Amino acid sequence: YKNNIIRTQSNLMLKEKNKELEIAKEKAERASNARSEFLSTVSHELRTPLNAINGIAHLLLEENPKKSQMNYLSSLKFSGDYLTKFINEILEINKIDSNKLEIEYISFNLKQLLEDIKNSLKELASVNNNIFKLEVDPAIPDYLIGDPTKLSQIMMNLINNALKFTKNGTVSVIAKLHSLEDKNATLYFEVIDTGIGIPADKLQSVFDSFSQGSIEINRKYGGTGLGLTIVKKLIKILGGRINLNSIVGKGSSFSFELQFRIGSPLINVKEKTKT
Numbered sequence: 394y395k396n397n398i399i400r401t402q403s404n405l406m407l408k409e410k411n412k413e414l415e416i417a418k419e420k421a422e423r424a425s426n427a428r429s430e431f432l433s434t435v436s437h438e439l440r441t442p443l444n445a446i447n448g449i450a451h452l453l454l455e456e457n458p459k460k461s462q463m464n465y466l467s468s469l470k471f472s473g474d475y476l477t478k479f480i481n482e483i484l485e486i487n488k489i490d491s492n493k494l495e496i497e498y499i500s501f502n503l504k505q506l507l508e509d510i511k512n513s514l515k516e517l518a519s520v521n522n523n524i525f526k527l528e529v530d531p532a533i534p535d536y537l538i539g540d541p542t543k544l545s546q547i548m549m550n551l552i553n554n555a556l557k558f559t560k561n562g563t564v565s566v567i568a569k570l571h572s573l574e575d576k577n578a579t580l581y582f583e584v585i586d587t588g589i590g591i592p593a594d595k596l597q598s599v600f601d602s603f604s605q606g607s608i609e610i611n612r613k614y615g616g617t618g619l620g621l622t623i624v625k626k627l628i629k630i631l632g633g634r635i636n637l638n639s640i641v642g643k644g645s646s647f648s649f650e651l652q653f654r655i656g657s658p659l660i661n662v663k664e665k666t667k668t
């Protein structure tokens with residue numbers, strides 16, 4: 394009888410504890426949703442007037458301004474572009490963290506996608522006097538099924554960084570077929586540069602939000618410190634993991650593996666999933 398009373402009491406206590414935990418969980422979820430909604434609203438509200446400011450700066454720059462005005466306008470455009478990038482990145486991270494990011498599955502041509510990225514970054518490569526190499530394994534199937542927008546965003550970010558932190562050097566982009574089974578292909582991507590490199594004690598933290606190599610690096614190269622955070626999160630969502638190897642003064646290598654279903658120009662799959 395005594396044992397029964399003890400058992401009932403401990404059951405009651407356990408139930409109470411579980412209830413408390415449930416309430417705390419709901420509270421945390423509500424707080425997180427409210428924060429995410431707030432961030433999203435503020436960012437969208439900021440974006441609209443910013444687009445107007447950027448648009449006007451752009452128009453005025455095209456109207457052959459005087460040299461003194463040109464400097465002010467260029468500075469306005471630079472700051473506007475920076476803020477736009479920053480807001481878009483905050484929105485993107487918020488979307489990922491609140492599981493609202495959509496992944497699309499469509500048939501796409503990887504070779505074409507990488508060529509397009511290379512062309513769009515050609516100017517940055519030549520500004521820094523870098524050799525930009527693209528090596529695509531011919532064994533990779535012509536068409537893959539995946540999310541080309543997300544892949545493009547990942548590659549653009551990594552290559553952009555590689556070109557930014559390298560001067561008079563080489564940036565190589567490698568896409569290799571790792572394995573081909575039945576309907577799936579596993580691909581290995583690597584972006585290698587011969588740039589400034591990353592110190593050993595920063596190899597983990599460069600993926601944290603707002604983390605930049607150092608104040609000096611930030612002052613010299615600019616940037617938001619959010620690019621690699623997004624890259625890491627996107628690769629994870631697509632089923633991979635990012636690896637980083639780097640030696641200060643010698644260069645860096647960012648690599649990851651992803652699995653794709655094999656596509657064809659005739660297959661036009663369009664599935665969407667939320668993360």
Ligand code: ADP
Nearest residue numbers: 554555558590599605606616617618619620621
């Ligand atoms: P940022 O907008 O500052 O470039 P990222 O998140 O893309 O932000 O990168 C974070 C930091 O990691 C950079 O500020 C830089 O210090 C370091 N970093 C990233 N890519 C490279 C690279 N290829 N070579 C050297 N340092 C890099």
